[in-house]
Amino acid sequence: MTVRGRTNAVVVLEPLAADDSETCVRVLAETLPAQALAQVQFVRVDNPSQKFWEQLRVICPNLQVLALDPVHLAMTYEFASSRKRTPGSSMLRRILQKFTAVESAHTAEQWGRVFTGSDGRVLSREEEMLRNHIENRSMRLRDAEHILAQINSEIPFFVRVDFIRAIAALCAVYSHEVIRVAPGPNRQVYKLLHSATAVNRAEWYFNNTRLQHMLEARRLPLLPTGTTSNESLRREINVWFRETFKLHQTSLRLKLQVLKLAKNLSHNSALYRPTTRQMKHAELLARASARPLWSYVEWQNWCRELAHDKMPDKADLPLYRERKRQQAVVKKAACKKPAASPQTRKKVHRTPHTLKRKDTLRRAGARGHMRP
Numbered sequence: 001m002t003v004r005g006r007t008n009a010v011v012v013l014e015p016l017a018a019d020d021s022e023t024c025v026r027v028l029a030e031t032l033p034a035q036a037l038a039q040v041q042f043v044r045v046d047n048p049s050q051k052f053w054e055q056l057r058v059i060c061p062n063l064q065v066l067a068l069d070p071v072h073l074a075m076t077y078e079f080a081s082s083r084k085r086t087p088g089s090s091m092l093r094r095i096l097q098k099f100t101a102v103e104s105a106h107t108a109e110q111w112g113r114v115f116t117g118s119d120g121r122v123l124s125r126e127e128e129m130l131r132n133h134i135e136n137r138s139m140r141l142r143d144a145e146h147i148l149a150q151i152n153s154e155i156p157f158f159v160r161v162d163f164i165r166a167i168a169a170l171c172a173v174y175s176h177e178v179i180r181v182a183p184g185p186n187r188q189v190y191k192l193l194h195s196a197t198a199v200n201r202a203e204w205y206f207n208n209t210r211l212q213h214m215l216e217a218r219r220l221p222l223l224p225t226g227t228t229s230n231e232s233l234r235r236e237i238n239v240w241f242r243e244t245f246k247l248h249q250t251s252l253r254l255k256l257q258v259l260k261l262a263k264n265l266s267h268n269s270a271l272y273r274p275t276t277r278q279m280k281h282a283e284l285l286a287r288a289s290a291r292p293l294w295s296y297v298e299w300q301n302w303c304r305e306l307a308h309d310k311m312p313d314k315a316d317l318p319l320y321r322e323r324k325r326q327q328a329v330v331k332k333a334a335c336k337k338p339a340a341s342p343q344t345r346k347k348v349h350r351t352p353h354t355l356k357r358k359d360t361l362r363r364a365g366a367r368g369h370m371r372p
Helices: 021-031 034-038 050-059 072-079 087-100 125-136 141-149 160-173 189-196 199-214 228-240 249-272 281-288 296-308 320-335
Strands: 002-004 010-013 042-045 065-068
Touching: 002 228, 010 021, 010 249, 021 050, 042 199, 050 065, 065 199, 072 087, 072 189, 087 160, 087 199, 125 160, 125 189, 141 160, 160 189, 160 199, 189 199, 228 249, 249 281, 249 320
Parallel strands: 042 065
Antiparallel strands: 002 010
């Protein structure tokens, strides 16, 4: 589970056995203090729901908006093309970019109340017809090309029907792409786009526009687009663990804590002590972590204490006892296997050279026990 803050800092980086709403809320409550949870006002996730909204409101009392990541749909679209960008996916990204566009002349009230999962407006007759065009890829090609040519990513959608119309035009112009099957959800792309224009999904998308217009203009430059920063962080984690096949849970948690510390060191250095030119994350981390943790005098005092006093005991690390417990559980489970039992006799493959000899004549086979 990865959580980034408003300035793109890594706030939570924890391993999860499941990604359901109960588990996510529990980890947030255990990881972040109450003061931090009280500051949460806007959240973007991959799969919002009314249940997730209600559970987040319990631990985040000041939560105002829960929105659906506007970029995840384009990423799923590209699954059907081996994760490569196509003309259709590029156009879809332009359409979805309108959900993060800001029109300074309007406020969040222009788009109505914040959607919470239960108060969505029903589809109009025109919207239902456009959704049928998505399902059948039946919009007239000339009209579809004209609609896509008028797409301006800098201006947000003001009404839901414009979003559905743009998706219908996309399915008509790039019909040869949307009939492909996306390996992740194992559905054809046009069916995914059809689901994205449903009442609930579309309103979760429009929460992004409401969110963008609730924030102050000075806070927008550092705000990432959707959950793209989380996806890039997960890719870094995959690269970091590429050659790791198995490890204890505590070791995994410790490695993630080290990665979180490294990301925040470079992030804080870039945010509060900006450099004269852009630098890579690795270079910035190397410079930030090269500073000594203690002075020469402090080191001498520590060595002097060790010379006169007894050696200090081993540090009681937070994950040490949990690591020992997990090792005992793994060892106990391994001993339950039949192969680990000391009573188990090793099975010997029978060949002419391993058969027991019945007499004293030397020939092929193993020597047997002689009778008295």
